[in-house]
Amino acid sequence: MTVRLLNGVFSQVLLKPACGCTTPIVPVQFLGISPFQVPSRANFHSVSSSDTEHPRVLITGGLGQLGVGLAKLLRNRFGKDNVILSDIRKPSDHVFYSGPFIYSDILDYKNLREIVVNNRITWLIHYSALLSAVGEANVPLARDVNITGLHNILDTATEHNLRLFVPSTIGAFGPSSPRNPTPDLCIQRPRTIYGVSKVHAELIGEYYHYRYGLDFRCLRYPGIISADSQPGRGTTDYAVHIFHNAMKSGKFQCYLKPDTRLPMMYIDDCLRATLEIMEAPADSLPMRTYNIGAMSFTPEELAQEIVKHVPEFQVTYNVDTVLQAIADSWPMNFDDSNARKDWGWKHYYDLPELVTTMFNFYTSESRAAHVS
Ligand SMILES: NC(=O)c1ccc[n+]([C@@H]2O[C@H](COP(=O)([O-])OP(=O)(O)OC[C@H]3O[C@@H](n4cnc5c(N)ncnc54)[C@H](O)[C@@H]3O)[C@@H](O)[C@H]2O)c1
Numbered sequence: 001m002t003v004r005l006l007n008g009v010f011s012q013v014l015l016k017p018a019c020g021c022t023t024p025i026v027p028v029q030f031l032g033i034s035p036f037q038v039p040s041r042a043n044f045h046s047v048s049s050s051d052t053e054h055p056r057v058l059i060t061g062g063l064g065q066l067g068v069g070l071a072k073l074l075r076n077r078f079g080k081d082n083v084i085l086s087d088i089r090k091p092s093d094h095v096f097y098s099g100p101f102i103y104s105d106i107l108d109y110k111n112l113r114e115i116v117v118n119n120r121i122t123w124l125i126h127y128s129a130l131l132s133a134v135g136e137a138n139v140p141l142a143r144d145v146n147i148t149g150l151h152n153i154l155d156t157a158t159e160h161n162l163r164l165f166v167p168s169t170i171g172a173f174g175p176s177s178p179r180n181p182t183p184d185l186c187i188q189r190p191r192t193i194y195g196v197s198k199v200h201a202e203l204i205g206e207y208y209h210y211r212y213g214l215d216f217r218c219l220r221y222p223g224i225i226s227a228d229s230q231p232g233r234g235t236t237d238y239a240v241h242i243f244h245n246a247m248k249s250g251k252f253q254c255y256l257k258p259d260t261r262l263p264m265m266y267i268d269d270c271l272r273a274t275l276e277i278m279e280a281p282a283d284s285l286p287m288r289t290y291n292i293g294a295m296s297f298t299p300e301e302l303a304q305e306i307v308k309h310v311p312e313f314q315v316t317y318n319v320d321t322v323l324q325a326i327a328d329s330w331p332m333n334f335d336d337s338n339a340r341k342d343w344g345w346k347h348y349y350d351l352p353e354l355v356t357t358m359f360n361f362y363t364s365e366s367r368a369a370h371v372s
């Protein structure tokens, strides 16, 4: 209430983010308090409870490994028509007919704004990105999509008072970060354009939160493993491809050394965490960027678990020096104790559960293919 009154008093004060938007926004300084004293619910726009309980959601980059699964989860919760998937690629029939889909290029600021306005969007889940391996192969494009695109997203979200989720990654850490375990707050000097862009996203998102009251929420995901969607060329992709190869040929050639340990997570845990942090009350989030963890393994340990399901399975190693250097600079284990303490994060899938679930999926798929 006090905040709303102050908002009224200062409504003449216009602070323009880079988009040139003219929504009145009260900078923290005008309230005479340090940004660090502002409670984390410091959203100077009034957010109605219906925005939180009945959100209208836009997912950018929704045709990648994670977006379709997230849309399904959110549609089950908020209704099919309240969750819009978007991307610059053409959707499959299955995706197109399972709920609203529209074209959206995050580099086109006016198009983004039009989509948000015309669809009365209240939550924005920003999944568009170039991942670590593809980013190193095309740095200028990764810089455009991951940094310029993010600026468009931030400005749109600030202008239209959206709750904004931007995922970060284990890749936001680098060789000088503590690796085992890696806490939320430590040195972050990543050596990939992907990592640099994600540190930028974390910092500028938090800055917009403290400066403009943007409701910015960010989770650092581990490598995500899924059976029914393909990864978009990252360093952790081996842990998805290995299952398909084990089922298909009983063989896999791994591009990382057998003892390369990285944090990983099954997709259902990742998507549930995303919904949980989006629904968390603002006052349960003293931080705006959290590590989340589930398990951590090496290719050798994963192969040993797969052998329990495919006894003849064999892995050979042909190291890709670029990807190995990236993996060697990333965390081996994530310390996610703040997420567990602040908003009750817990994972359900450990390594044996993950492997069983993946094989159950492939087995039921191949049975269904035989029947049809
Ligand atoms: N999958 C993982 O293991 C993982 C781990 C950590 C963080 N993340 C983060 O989660 C998010 C989603 O990851 P993902 O695995 O689904 O990624 P992905 O690479 O599979 O998909 C990214 C999508 O972004 C789209 N895109 C590219 N340029 C675009 C543009 N100009 N406008 C709109 N869309 C554009 C692509 O078409 C693609 O469908 C990313 O931000 C990623 O950094 C993923």
Ligand SMILES: C[C@@H](O)[C@H](N)C(=O)O
Pocket: 131, 132, 133, 168, 169, 170, 171, 194, 221, 222, 223, 224, 233, 234, 235, 236, 237
């Ligand atoms: C870890 C994550 O951000 C992504 N899967 C990558 O390897 O690039």
